[in-house]
Amino acid sequence: MKKILITGAAGFLGSHLCDRFLKEGYQVIGMDNLITGDLKNLEHLFKNEHFEFYHHDVSTFVHVPGRLDYILHFASPASPIDYLKIPIQTLKVGSLGTHNLLGLARAKGARILIASTSEVYGDPLVHPQTEEYYGNVNTIGPRGVYDEAKRFQESITMAYHRYHGLETRIVRIFNTYGPRMRLNDGRVIPAFMGQALRGEDLTIFGDGSQTRSFCYVDDQVEGIYRLLLSDYVLPVNIGNPNEITIKDFAEEIIKLTGTDQKLTYRPLPQNDPLQRQPDISKAREILGWEPKVDRAEGMKKTFEYFRTLTSEELNKKEHKDFEKYSR
Numbered sequence: 001m002k003k004i005l006i007t008g009a010a011g012f013l014g015s016h017l018c019d020r021f022l023k024e025g026y027q028v029i030g031m032d033n034l035i036t037g038d039l040k041n042l043e044h045l046f047k048n049e050h051f052e053f054y055h056h057d058v059s060t061f062v063h064v065p066g067r068l069d070y071i072l073h074f075a076s077p078a079s080p081i082d083y084l085k086i087p088i089q090t091l092k093v094g095s096l097g098t099h100n101l102l103g104l105a106r107a108k109g110a111r112i113l114i115a116s117t118s119e120v121y122g123d124p125l126v127h128p129q130t131e132e133y134y135g136n137v138n139t140i141g142p143r144g145v146y147d148e149a150k151r152f153q154e155s156i157t158m159a160y161h162r163y164h165g166l167e168t169r170i171v172r173i174f175n176t177y178g179p180r181m182r183l184n185d186g187r188v189i190p191a192f193m194g195q196a197l198r199g200e201d202l203t204i205f206g207d208g209s210q211t212r213s214f215c216y217v218d219d220q221v222e223g224i225y226r227l228l229l230s231d232y233v234l235p236v237n238i239g240n241p242n243e244i245t246i247k248d249f250a251e252e253i254i255k256l257t258g259t260d261q262k263l264t265y266r267p268l269p270q271n272d273p274l275q276r277q278p279d280i281s282k283a284r285e286i287l288g289w290e291p292k293v294d295r296a297e298g299m300k301k302t303f304e305y306f307r308t309l310t311s312e313e314l315n316k317k318e319h320k321d322f323e324k325y326s327r
Contacts, residue, residue, distance in 0.1 A: 008074035010037030081186035094149025174239025178217030179305035206268030208247025215240035216298035239278035
């Protein structure tokens, strides 16, 4: 039985990856410091004899006893609200945390896949974004703590590959959605869903003409799984190229939820990307992957998940102790 370590395991994507690798017959070690993750995402796995969980911050050190075949590094705040509240922790998990995990992979002779992001492209001047595009990033802007953490993450990963011969993979993740997203994390889909279910008007930042491309979580997990087991070492975009404006998407949410909310407008945050669409030619060619779940089907499944939340969960504000993680 292959053994895999998944960091950020209690998060949205991390928990779905734990499910997938257990289904594939792996022994899974989940690791998370729970600053943005939630054990509720993993509680269905605690009785599984092939799953164990470590409550740990990878930015300090990482020790896993015994053999280890694979590592998936998904530990990082991933929403603007989170990484603006804990900017130093965001930088540390992308730098120190990645360094620690690359060292662990080298010590164990394990293959490691690093979760990068479309944010390495910044506010792109090339559309759609190919893996060869170097990006347009404000290194000292408020979003730079996330963008640059991920760009450094890619650089140190390739350095370990080239200098130490470490088996590495890099996935550039575009907007992903599905069950287990946090309602109050500031990302588009949970924000719109939460507002609709609470009977609030939907808030659009800017004029709503900015675009996003949304990939359902099952498709994203499939792409990550194929990339890990492939022989390709350079970054690969995994996302859905079906692009939509934020305004049109908000209107889709109102139609889906059967509510009659209006749209309200607020200023666009600094350096918020105006366009986001992946070129997935490499994923198609190298991995034989492309998304299968269309947005209407995926959004219906996501809405059904959010509808199961209690009134308390719908109105919950974040109370996590961010301060101790930002030293």
